[in-house]
Each structure stands twice: as structure tokens, then as C-alpha cells.
Amino acid sequence: MMAHLPLELLTFCILPQLDQVSLARLAKTCTRMRSAVHTFLLKSKTLDMKDVIYWIETENRLVDCSDALKAAFMFLTRNTSVISLRKLKMWGHPDQPTMVNLNTIRKLIKQNRNLEELSLVNMKLTDHLMDVIMKLPKLKYLQLSPALINKGSNPYVKIKELKQKGCEITGVGQQREEYWKGTARVFNLKFRNHVN
Numbered sequence: 229m230m231a232h233l234p235l236e237l238l239t240f241c242i243l244p245q246l247d248q249v250s251l252a253r254l255a256k257t258c259t260r261m262r263s264a265v266h267t268f269l270l271k272s273k274t275l276d277m278k279d280v281i282y283w284i285e286t287e288n289r290l291v292d293c294s295d296a297l298k299a300a301f302m303f304l305t306r307n308t309s310v311i312s313l314r315k316l317k318m319w320g321h322p323d324q325p326t327m328v329n330l331n332t333i334r335k336l337i338k339q340n341r342n343l344e345e346l347s348l349v350n351m352k353l354t355d356h357l358m359d360v361i362m363k364l365p366k367l368k369y370l371q372l373s374p375a376l377i378n379k380g381s382n383p384y385v386k387i388k389e390l391k392q393k394g395c396e397i398t399g400v401g402q403q404r405e406e407y408w409k410g411t412a413r414v415f416n417l418k419f420r421n422h423v424n
């Protein structure tokens with residue numbers, strides 16, 4: 229039935245109402261739906277992986293969800309070819325590797341130069357990743373997990389520079405909360421102890 233709807237109706241009225249899991253399911257129904265979903269994803273302004281990760285972990289009940297998480301990320305970013313994102317929210321687990329390697333995440337961030345909001349929760353923060361983030365001219369909000377700073381990295385100078393450019397920076401994490409608050413005072417950063 230939906231396969232016979234006009235493409236404009238699908239693209240502007242129906243697909244924006246669906247979550248990422250529903251988009252993935254719809255893309256599997258037929259060639260026309262797959263094409264419509266792929267086109268929609270390429271023009272998407274927001275990607276929040278939190279619900280997708282939750283669904284994969286609870287629905288599949290797999291011990292190791294890494295392959296499913298990587299496949300979901302690659303599907304939703306059209307193999308990192310999405311270039312119109314304004315909000316990107318990536319969520320990981322402190323005890324597990326990221327869903328895709330950091331080079332892939334850097335590539336996605338680099339391609340989406342108009343990002344205004346970026347959340348990297350429970351993901352390792354490296355100097356190379358911070359270099360890419362520093363080059364985002366429209367970044368207004370950055371959420372990081374300070375407990376996952378890569379050994380040998382010192383992102384605080386770059387965080388201070390972002391703050392001076394007018395970017396609101398928040399940290400989440402329980403292991404080093406006091407350390408982050410102390411750093412926040414030194415660099416005059418705003419601290420929130422919750423995940424949006």
C-alpha cells in the first residue's frame with residue numbers, strides 16, 4: 229500500500245515521523261521503499277544513535293552486538309556519505325569498543341561541517357578527533373565523556389578554545405565526575421550531570 233504513495237508524500241510527511249528502527253524495517257519491504265529511505269537519510273539533519281543502540285541490545289539480546297551496531301550506523305549514515313547533519317549524537321559503552329572505528333566517526337564529523345550539536349557519550353576522545361571537532365565552524369553544543377580520554381591526549385586546551393568561540397560544552401560520566409568539575413572550574417565550563 230505505501231509503495232504506491234507519491235514520493236513527495238513519503239519524503240515530506242511519512243518518513244520524518246518514523247524512528248531509525250522503523251526506517252530500517254521499511255527499507256527492507258521493497259526496492260521503492262529502500263530507495264525512498266536512502267534518499268531521506270542522505271538529507272537527514274539529525275542522527276541520534278541512542279534509541280538504535282537500545283533497541284539492538286534489548287531486542288536482539290546478543291552478548292556481542294558490535295556487528296549489528298556497526299551495520300546500523302553504516303545504514304543510517306549511508307556508509308558515512310551523509311553530509312547534511314546538524315545534530316549528531318553518538319553513544320557507546322565505557323567497557324566496549326566503539327560501534328565503528330574512530331576514523332569512521334572522524335570522517336562523518338569532517339563531512340558534516342555544518343554540525344551545530346555533537347554528542348560523543350562514552351566514546352574515546354583523541355587528539356585527532358578533537359582536531360576535526362575544532363574545525364566545525366557552526367558548533368554550538370558539545371557533549372563529551374571525560375572519563376574516556378585516550379591516554380596521551382590532552383583535549384582541555386582545545387576544549388577551552390571551543391568555549392571561547394561560544395560553544396557550550398558539557399561532560400557526562402560518573403567515574404571522574406569530580407575531576408571533570410575541577411577542570412570545568414579551571415576552564416570556566418558549564419557542567420551538567422545528565423544525558424539529554
